[in-house]
Amino acid sequence: QSLLTDFKKTLDFSPATCSLAQLASNSTQWVDKQVTLHGYVGARRVANKTLVFAELHDMSLTSIIQIVSSVTKNVDSISRPHDLLRDLEQHTPVVIQGTVKGRQAPKAGQSSKDESKPMIIAGVEIKLDNITPLNAFPKDLIVTSDTVFSPEKRHLQIKHDKSIRDALIFRSKVSRFVRDHLADNHGFEEFETPLLFKSTPEGAREFLVPTRNPGFAYALPQSPQQYKQILMASGISRYMQIARCFRDEDLRADRQPEFTQVDLEMAFASDEDVMRTVEDTVKALWEKMLPGAALSEAFPRMTYAEAMSRYGSDKPDVRLGSEIRRVEYMLPVDLVSKIGPLSDPIVEVMKVAISDDPATTRKFVSTFMDSPEAASFISNPEGQPGISVCDSRKPLQGLQTFGFEAAEQLEETLDLQDGDLVVLQARKNAAFAGGSTPIGNLRLALHRFACKQALLPPHDPQMFEFLWVTDFPLFTPTSIEPTEPGQGGTTGLTSTHHPFTAPKTAADVDLLLEAPLEAKGAHYDLVLNGVELGGGSRRIHNSLMQEFIFRHVLGMSDERVGNFRHLLEVLRAGCPPHAGMALGFDRLVAVMLGRESVRDVIAFPKSGRGEDLMVGAPTRMSDGQMRTYGLQMAAKV
């Protein structure tokens, strides 16, 4: 069979005698040497019947060298290498044998240092002696420089988009740096913890892994949290792991069902120790991998309450400006009552400096309000936003809504200029809960929309605004953020982060009994440019205290508490105080590279529906598989 014959020819191919990188680094020393090169056929130029130029891309598609084949006119006999070089499909993997020759430097521009393109070796070229194809490249695969491949063709996407390969290599270097820095500068070692764990009511829904013992299953961990706490109780003082984690959640907002986190935990440590360690590591990482960026000396800190009131978000993007202020005290009573259905609301205002020209800003407002992005703000049950545009040619600068006194006060407080947009928004007079307020979301939406319309400049990719957010409420009313399946408590409270977070101070411990919603947790989030890079906390290291939280504050049943029996046992055995943190690694890399989506920094990301479209996962379970695990499809109800 011819297929066997074809395959046999590719079994014994000559090893490469050098890489293209070696040829590039010291090209003159190679001149007139015989070399064997591996790579892929690139673009060709057939000068005439006797002269062909072709690019050879090296095996990692980072460098290009020119291959030249010429045959003398009066040779009638067929030159197979010459014909192959001319006729092989582009992208065919080949072995090239030839002689290194000096080359006139190509025209300027071709060898430019554009890192998004492969480097073209300028000093030498290869005179072709022989070429051996190692596989076929099918004619039905069309690849041009601007082909957009579907997720099913992830291999072609990676192969033909250098930016994806570069991102994956960058990712690898980041993970090595973080590991080494934590080890060499802070005494951490990496400990691998099991992925076949068990289901515990920690918060998110876990994937289950059925066993052949019918009815029994492992669960994939949503984080190594419990195992790392066990390590703290086991005499391990500094734990780190770049760990795979799993959540069977409805995938929104660029989340993946499996993701990677930089996970760490420190014994005998407080929140401050962890924040110092992480801050040092992050700064060192930026210095190493993004040397151009300037970071602030010490990352600023902000409490949750401050972040929510100034930016309407627990992960504020402070680059945007547009701070939010409370103004209900300065507004006419009738305005406050007209502003929405709430009685005695809090009213907040912010300025967005869209343009210098009121007409432009007014056009922007109406375009925005007509766009789908505005829909959720218009239907906000707490009232829709009131939007004015500052315009000195209008009465009260266009701020008539506010009445004379408030308009004047606002103009001064917000330092209003022509074309500034002023947004007014009411909300319920209650303590903050959850991750954002409507005006906070509107702040982001307006900036995003204005960037898209080129009214605001795009963000400087070298600008990194880090921020620690602290003093989160330890508990959130279950009604605000219903987690699935949640911790299963019965008191209407859910741990804001997870049930292992310690109360921040002695006063917060006292609040557990009287006003648990007012208790602050020893939790801290690291925020960068409006993205939550990760969070951590001091943990409850005392078994009685942990059980008290489970049972009396969250109201878990005996059975639920029993799921955590191992943790309570471990804390009981003289566990030292400990604190830790987890950084979302996919997101960290994406933000470093200025990528919108974590999918750009994951080799094989899942789709929005959790599918790997390239390999076709998940698949239907066979009857045999179901039988093996003692399962069958649930009867339709």
Next chain:
Amino acid sequence: QSLLTDFKKTLDFSPATCSLAQLASNSTQWVDKQVTLHGYVGARRVANKTLVFAELHDMSLTSIIQIVSSVTKNVDSISRPHDLLRDLEQHTPVVIQGTVKGRQAPKAGQSSKDESKPMIIAGVEIKLDNITPLNAFPKDLIVTSDTVFSPEKRHLQIKHDKSIRDALIFRSKVSRFVRDHLADNHGFEEFETPLLFKSTPEGAREFLVPTRNPGFAYALPQSPQQYKQILMASGISRYMQIARCFRDEDLRADRQPEFTQVDLEMAFASDEDVMRTVEDTVKALWEKMLPGAALSEAFPRMTYAEAMSRYGSDKPDVRLGSEIRRVEYMLPVDLVSKIGPLSDPIVEVMKVAISDDPATTRKFVSTFMDSPEAASFISNPEGQPGISVCDSRKPLQGLQTFGFEAAEQLEETLDLQDGDLVVLQARKNAAFAGGSTPIGNLRLALHRFACKQALLPPHDPQMFEFLWVTDFPLFTPTSIEPTEPGQGGTTGLTSTHHPFTAPKTAADVDLLLEAPLEAKGAHYDLVLNGVELGGGSRRIHNSLMQEFIFRHVLGMSDERVGNFRHLLEVLRAGCPPHAGMALGFDRLVAVMLGRESVRDVIAFPKSGRGEDLMVGAPTRMSDGQMRTYGLQMAAKV
């Protein structure tokens, strides 16, 4: 509540001003300084009412410093720190405040460099000013230096056995070294591949992960094999990953349902390239982590056929000697026919030098034959072993069974001495298949038994005999090693390793059609001291060839081949030749440290039944969980 009060006291503890390591490294400079230390209370000695000595173990339990508390006799008032130091339970985590004082060097021996014990700081001690307990250590937990903890108490086992902690830290350093070496010396980067993969008939049974789309499931990968091949087709030239893998197999012989492997793959590479890279990495690893050990310049190589015939194993432990030889040609015909039920068998013989004294060896033989270890050899359907003991005081040196001529020949060939044990074993006259022969297993069993009986010396822990085993048969009759669930072919052939292994030579390609069982694969195993550290192969990089193997050699159905459609597509897109390898990381670390079981180098290993006895995994699925995934228990048949 008092529990809240107790907990509050541990919320604000003083940070440590230095570590015990810092105190040890330059102890004189610390004298008379005030310090705050963290750690655990160790052994106490109450000299008298006014003088207490206590050990303080540092937070990683690697160093110990002496704490001294003395109160003056005529002080009647209570000294709380003094009382606490005397009365706190051992193992209590504490903060110690005190003054560094010079100390007489303790008696010799105490500060010895026994790495299995914590280091005792000799030059200084701490005069106690204050002590704060940070948690309680319960009186019902009994911990002595020789307590053996059950797997349920893994935290206590790790905490109180320094050798486990040291092994875990060693493991972390090995993984860093391997990653860095492959990156810095061989150009590899680490690429993370998905763990939520799909079920493919690669060989072992996969764990399934049901999704909320009823009837659909992911599968956990048995290795990153397919994804790394996809990367090879995606322009990634050097891939590595320290990867978690999963197999839902019946757990025998120290296997874990989840395990870690050092996985690598190289584009445009042959078997030789991979073996060279791995050999270099392994040598560098040993040099770094086990500097005392001497490794051979180049790892020896042996074909599968040679390993099976000389050692009866495809992972021979060459340290043992006792080579196996075929002897049927020299034996009397009637002996051959008596030796077992087979007609025309192959008969093999080996010598084990148990002792110099025939009586001792005879006693050993009868003890062994009566032990459970011998049962499988006695019931071997190919005939039980014939065991003789060389004894110069007996006729024919005790080798009467062999007849005069053969006895004399054997004596010379095997260089027999008094007390040597001679084993004769028949086997079917057929090509080798599978991992070992009965005489090969008997060779190991006899050596193990003789070591246990102290008749043979234990292995030198610094002796590492590496070996490459090559030229495995590409296919194995399905009847020999029935895999579960197997590749589902219909021709009675199973890929010896996996269906992606390339035939070794052009001649082996030709054999695919006529005599596939004779075809050799381009597979190589790295063996160390009789342990298979890992294996790899050149892969089939040609789509048509891969489909030919699936369909025509293995006889897979359309549906089964369809499961690999993604791989065939990827190979089709101009995939370059590639080869790779995977090293079992748990086993690698265990062998480096001379540990019998991989459980000694895994923080939280699973039991022989696949359970995590500490956390209690797996657990019974709740009705709600089953409902979420559209499943129910299969009806009893």
